[in-house]
Amino acid sequence: MYNINFDKPIHVHFIGIGGISMSGLAEILLQKGFTVSGSDNGKSSLTQILEEKGARVFYGQKAANIIDGIDCVVYTAAIKASNPELVQARNLGLPLLTRAELLGQLMKNYALPIAVSGTHGKTTTTSMLSHVLLEGNLDPTISVGGILKAIGGNIRVGNGNVFLTEACEYTNSFLQFFPKIGVILNIEEDHMDYFKDLDDIRHSFRRFAALLPSDGTLVINTDIENYEYVHDGLDCKVVTYGQTTDSDYFAENISYDELGNASFDVYKKGSLFGRISLSVPGKHNVSNALATIATADAVDVPFDVIARGLSSFKGTNRRFEYKGIKGGVTVIDDYAHHPTEIRATLTAAENYPHKQLWCVFQPHTYTRTKAFFHEFAEALSLADHLVLADIFAARETDDLGISSKDLADEICRLGTDAHYFSSFEDINEFLKTSCLEGDVLITMGAGNVVNIGEMFLK
Secondary structure (H helix, E strand, O other): OOOOOOOOOOEEEEEOOOOHHHHHHHHHHHHOOOEEEEEEOOOOHHHHHHHHOOOEEEEOOOHHHOOOOOOEEEEOOOOOOOOHHHHHHHHOOOOEEEHHHHHHHHHOOOOEEEEEEOOOOHHHHHHHHHHHHHHOOOOOEEEEEEEEHHHOEEEEOOOOOEEEEEEOOHHHHHHHOOOOEEEEOOOOOOOOOOOOOHHHHHHHHHHHHOOOOOOOEEEEEOOOOOOHHHHOOOOOEEEEEOOOOOOOEEEEEEEEOOOOEEEEEEEEOOEEEEEEEEEEEOOHHHHHHHHHHHHHHHOOOOHHHHHHHHHHOOOOOOOOEEEEEEOOEEEEEEOOOOHHHHHHHHHHHHOOOOOOEEEEEOOEOHHHHHHOHHHHHHHHOOOOEEEEOOOEOOOOOOOOOOOHHHHHHHHHHOOOEEEEOOOHHHHHHHHHHHOOOOOEEEEEOOOOOHHHHHHHHO
């Protein structure tokens, strides 16, 4: 593998520079004095920020974008082997790195790299931990998979010895990392276009845990079935959190305010550690907060600092994000695209003030929709009314004979009001005449479904 010397800046080109993670890495290199270029399909707020900071961004991907002077090309798992820029880079013999390989190399430059992994909750937990580390004046470098207001984007370049990042299991990219502290939030079936089954996924998380050095720390959720398998035989320190009282960190006396935000007592090794009040809704965020507390405590952040940091966290974009009110209807947007995430979000919404709960869901990829068809139907049935948009294909071209209409029909069969429309415009027209004052409307999915809520508000 090609290794970058971060003390000797070079010209790095990113294929797909506008992605949330790629743009963050590009920004880090820019701040370290590198020359950065890249390409993406279209202009976005992230590419505009990079251009303002000195990157050269090409719109549309073509061989001519591999200009003279490029020393290394970085690409993501979404880039196909036939991509014209990737083909050109190979033809020219340029060194190639995946996004994960570059991120792993960056981590080596910090004394305390922290990687947050899990099927769900990575962005929220990384964001919570960001608030805590900032509150503790640790001056961390942060790479998060969402826009976090506290750092003014998805990246922060600090001068401290802490590097905090999400660690995604898709294509085993997190196995390219070099964490000192590794966090595992949960392990469930997902990305079944890559993994064979749940055992295959569990094996990957065990390999991730095995990356930790003997003086490293694994923070793991005891709610994971047979979680001991993940760390059995490893020589790193293991810290647990979860719902059971035999976890190192657990919550008791959970209560919710009028917006569904939780407060709870934290116990450490069976003794009261202190009380936490969150500014984000849902029981799932109690679990995310426990992971944050266990990790922050592992780096000796005082409890009062942890409590203040967690209280100051009011969410990231697309995670139960309040968008506005129109005609007395509150619009919220959420990134949930897996049945477990959907269930958590809709359960949290039950504690949010509303008359009727409307959900507009855009399934993400045919593979995921087919693999979890019945689980999607059951989770979505927690809403009072469902509207289905067409499946967001992302990287896929084969529809596998599955459609959003099929999902709407199954939800109706389960007894929940569900509708399917083939265009965002038709969905918006239906919502304008169906949602009433006092209702809550949640747009949900990992694609561009957020646009429907914004159309409604206009």
